Amino acid sequence: MNLANLGNFFLPLVVLLIFLTAIYQKVNIYDEFVVGAKEGMKTAFSIFPYLIGMIFGINILLKSELLTQILSFFHPFFQAIHIPVEILPMALVRPISGNASFAVMIDIIKTYGVDSALGRMVSIMQGATDTTIYVISLYFGSIGIQNIRYALKAGLFADLVTLLMSVFLVSLFFH
Amino acid sequence: MGIGYSFLTGRVEIINNEIMDSGKNSLDLFFSMFPFMVLWSGIMNVAKKAGILDFLAKRMRPLFRIIFPELEENDEALGYIASNLTINMLGIHNASTPFGLKAMKCLQEKNPHKKIATRSMITFLVLNTSGVTLIATDILAVRRMYGSANPTDLVFITILATIVNTMFALFMDCFLWKVSKKYESS
Numbered sequence: 001m002n003l004a005n006l007g008n009f010f011l012p013l014v015v016l017l018i019f020l021t022a023i024y025q026k027v028n029i030y031d032e033f034v035v036g037a038k039e040g041m042k043t044a045f046s047i048f049p050y051l052i053g054m055i056f057g058i059n060i061l062l063k064s065e066l067l068t069q070i071l072s073f074f075h076p077f078f079q080a081i082h083i084p085v086e087i088l089p090m091a092l093v094r095p096i097s098g099n100a101s102f103a104v105m106i107d108i109i110k111t112y113g114v115d116s117a118l119g120r121m122v123s124i125m126q127g128a129t130d131t132t133i134y135v136i137s138l139y140f141g142s143i144g145i146q147n148i149r150y151a152l153k154a155g156l157f158a159d160l161v162t163l164l165m166s167v168f169l170v171s172l173f174f175h
Numbered sequence: 176m177g178i179g180y181s182f183l184t185g186r187v188e189i190i191n192n193e194i195m196d197s198g199k200n201s202l203d204l205f206f207s208m209f210p211f212m213v214l215w216s217g218i219m220n221v222a223k224k225a226g227i228l229d230f231l232a233k234r235m236r237p238l239f240r241i242i243f244p245e246l247e248e249n250d251e252a253l254g255y256i257a258s259n260l261t262i263n264m265l266g267i268h269n270a271s272t273p274f275g276l277k278a279m280k281c282l283q284e285k286n287p288h289k290k291i292a293t294r295s296m297i298t299f300l301v302l303n304t305s306g307v308t309l310i311a312t313d314i315l316a317v318r319r320m321y322g323s324a325n326p327t328d329l330v331f332i333t334i335l336a337t338i339v340n341t342m343f344a345l346f347m348d349c350f351l352w353k354v355s356k357k358y359e360s361s
Binding site: 014015017018019021022024025027029032033034035036037039040041043044047048051052055056059060063064095102105106109110114115120123124126127128129130131132135136138139140142143144145146147148149150151153154155157158159161162165166169170173 | 189190193194196197198200201204205208209212213214215216217218219220221222223224225226227262263272273275276277279280282283289290291292296297300301303304305306308313314317318321322323324329332333335336337339340341343344347348351352354355
């Protein structure tokens with residue numbers, strides 16, 4: 001309860017703190033705000049083409065259910081290493097889209113129960129990582145990087161570790 | 176790939192809808208992000224002028240020296256990276272994006288090859304995507320809504336998972352960097 005409400009206080013506090021410090025440092029708040037806001041507008045417009053391309057690609061991939069089909073092919077393998085196949089869609093969608101994975105999380109919580117092992121695993125996966133592919137394409141796209149080198153490998157590796165950790169920690173603490 | 180598969184399974188109508196809708200979807204996202212970005216870029220500039228970003232960067236300097244060996248001690252980007260990570264830790268992802276984009280821009284200014292990512296850029300993104308959220312308020316809200324006996328019992332475990340995956344990600348980042356250096360120089 002308290003923890004959940006803490007986040008609500010944080011943002012107003014940050015803003016208040018920034019403005020108080022600015023007054024203390026005798027910064028011309030309004031002028032500096034406008035300068036920054038103008039720059040933010042430029043950034044927002046410059047990332048829009050990346051945004052629209054990315055969302056188009058991501059949604060087609062998700063809606064065509066190609067990924068789930070490919071995944072079902074590997075089910076025996078995951079069962080062999082004790083990873084429940086029910087959470088695989090979550091693992092797959094999590095790096096691609098935060099909203100989609102949030103929906104998958106709610107779906108699994110509804111089906112198997114919020115305090116079930118599966119429900120706990122997906123909650124951890126949603127909380128412990130960010131949308132790797134989305135962040136990488138947005139951030140690199142915004143400054144025009146075309147060769148991202150090993151960034152994707154390193155990012156997806158973290159997501160894989162999270163999948164294994166969520167299964168491991170839940171079986172460690174709740175059974 | 177997805178389009179080809181839909182032809183095989185007869186789901187073409189779904190893809191049709193998607194082609195029509197995705198413009199609208201991205202506009203929705205754009206409009207929900209746009210005011211946020213403008214507002215926060217403004218506030219961010221005030222914070223920068225008041226010296227808050229420098230302060231944050233200074234505080235996290237010992238840690239940054241290990242994680243970003245390529246950056247100079249008082250690099251402007253470090254202030255933005257520090258703010259981005261701090262806000263991410265509290266689970267407010269929309270507010271952290273302008274700081275992150277600004278950090279990337281600063282790193283890009285010192286990049287000799289404008290189309291190739293630098294080591295620091297990749298390290299920053301790995302830190303960002305491996306996720307250092309300490310309190311994910313949206314997940315807590317969902318868990319409470321669906322009647323969890325104790326919605327917050329996962330907070331500690333999630334933090335543990337986040338720390339472990341971030342450490343693994345940093346190791347992997349360092350390892351891949353060494354591999355790529357060897358490969359590129361030979």
